[in-house]
Amino acid sequence: MPANPYLLTFERIGSPAVGYITTTQYAEQLPFKIRRVFWTHGTPPEVVRGHHANKATEEVLIALTGTVHVKADTGNQVQEFELSDSQSGLYIPAKCWTELRFSGDAVALCLTSTDYSEEDYIRDYAYFKKLATHAAL
Template identity: 55%
Template structure:
């Protein structure tokens, strides 16, 4: 059975008096080895980011500041919306899931991925994604 997106809690250390540190301590909470890290910021709230799926790349998405709504869709029988607003929590997004991202003012998204950037791994047309999700041989 293919995996579905799910929330991952991160390790938290600290106190209100001195602040907090969150981590993926020994990477045991991540479902893959991280190959690439990038962040997205200064996204106007009316802009929809994402709007693509990955053929093979897996991701963990973290809202470092602000709030980010993530609509995830496997193109077959699963659609769910997640709201990311805690820096001590990430969203695991498996390969072959279309995602639309909506940023609040000032939100910063941290992305941890299972592979380096490769344009061939992207599906940027939703109809093509639906065809591939229904029949991976397309």
């Protein structure tokens, strides 16, 4: 049975008077060891990004600024998330189709379990659904 996406909350240290540090220092909060870090920014609000699933890669997506709307489809369940607080992140398991919409000021940080490999991507939704249906049998 494939895993489902879920929200994580990170530790925040500080106060309104001095500001905050949000940390993943306590690695047990993350469901995998971080292998790669990247961020997305400057995405126009009318553009939908994602449109793929990964065969093996797990991710945690964090909206550092602005808002990121995520549609996550495991093949059996579709969930929608709104990320707008840098203290929380969305765990995206392998074999989960995502579609993302960004506010104009959004900067999204992504922590991944693997290095980038084009071979890890499923970019055809019909093929993804076929794989998800067969995996559920």
